[in-house]
Amino acid sequence: MSILVVMEVVMEQSRLTWHRMSWEALAAGQELGRQMDLPVAAVVLGQGIAALAAELSAKKLDKVYAIEHDLLAGYTADGYTAALAGLAAQVNPTLVLFPHTYQVRDFAPKLATRLGKVLISDVVRVRLEEGGLVMVRQLFQGKLNADYRASGAGPHFxxxxxxxxxxxxxEAGSAQVETVTPVLEAAAIRVKVGAPFRESQRAVDLTAAELIVSVGRGIKEKDNIALVEELARVMGAELAASRPICDNGWLPMERQVGSSGQTVSPKVYLAIGISGAIQHLVGMKGSKAVVAINKDANAPIFEVADYGIVGDLFEVVPALIEEVKKAKGL
Amino acid sequence: MKILVAIKQVPSRDSQLRLDTSGRWIDEADLASEINEPDAYALEEALQIKEKHGGEVVALCAGPARASQTIREALAKGADRAIHIENDDLGRYDLLGVARLLAKAAAGETPDLILTGLQSDDLGYGQTGVVMAELLGLPAATIIMQVEKTDAGIRVKRELEDGWFQHMDIPLPAVLTIQSGINKLRYATLMGIKKAKTKEVKRLTSVDLGIDAVPNVSLDRVYLPQRAKQTTFIPGSAREQAAKLAEILKFEVRVL
Structure with a gap:
């Protein structure tokens, strides 16, 4: 009976460090540990991770598991799944938490399946209710919320x-580190993984922009991009886009904001025809002010907007171009 | 290469969603449907691989009777045949249950490659491909932006976070989840639409597949999210809204 939090490690400038979301998952674990009155342990996997484990030992935890193995030096779904399935068998946790990263999406469903369980993915809140744990997650790209309940014995994921x-x-504290040596065989790792790379140096740095005009699916056609381009020009803003616009090749990938693009925090982020799927919101919700123009009053973008205009962008944007020109004396 | 593509029918993107009376799902009456967008990219990738290397593309879809429309569209675009796991009450299955249905049907085909979209636009679990792979004992890779055939299997380009990528070499058979934007989607041609009518659609039920719904996760309640932020909505005509916004940008946020 315990809660396990699986921390994610990333390589930055050839040294191992934490994926920032690991701490958010750990905060969730500690909060639930208090509510459920369960011990909380953190897990780190890799090779040469003693320093990372030591860092975890200064947190309020009941234990730190350092799963150390040469075959875990680089991430593979096969290696991580085998190592964590072994630990789960040994510890028999009630609940296993992960940060919802790309890497976790790659192996956590596999791990849960191996144990005959279901991973409840992309959870925004975990609540303890009579009769068990309720996990809240979003449906339809953030348009609706849903309560999920995991039944039966753990581990739940x-x-x-x-x-x-x-x-x-x-919370800070102190915890003992237990080094675990998993049983792993090279032959069980079926894929060969190359070193991470970037396509090219980014020509556009949106992270430094003070003003961003960003466009989404609502723009409908490539030819209409010129309209928001004109607005960006008169405002003196950088032009950005949500993923589908870049997928269609209407704007280059380097102008994409979101989990697979850039993370921005301008003074004003003007979202035009962007519904506000979570993959986009994570890239811009740090903006000081968010303005959204969308025809659907229930679009999730309004969840994070300071100012909202519900209307037809093809009427509002041309009018806005004129008003901005007037305001700037152009 | 024999490629199986798992596709899903979802409510159209612009749908106005209403909750149903049970409060556990949406009211699906009068709701338009379409293929889940990432699955459309997975299908396109399968068609392109077949065009380059030969073989067969089989579309696999679990859903109610109306999903046959989405299956027809996949056949019209060029899939050779299809399998429809027909079930009007898939909501009784949790994601592991649905993946079991798909995996069982897939196993009967012994494909070289299984493709599916990285996530669905409705439930958005982002897990079906990975869970299928584990059930079938196959290696998997997720969020794939490029697939190339090699002597030993395939080499894929996997998307990482913040604009990073990595290559992976994977032996076949394998499962890949495809990222939107990997290719350019084709439209069905008139000829394709005509041909689709003669293509085979095999219907299977959960009874045929021998897989019952024994969920260990249940969806208890669906509801509108609570607004976390106080949004100031600007009323009026487009011209009035634009004028007010310009004023806010100039005098309140002070960026003009």
């Missing part, structure tokens, strides 16, 4: 959405 819990809520 959940991955925590970016920003759902706050990393700075992680």
């Amino acid at each position: 959940a991955s925590i959405q970016a920003g759902a819990y706050r990393a700075e809520m992680v």
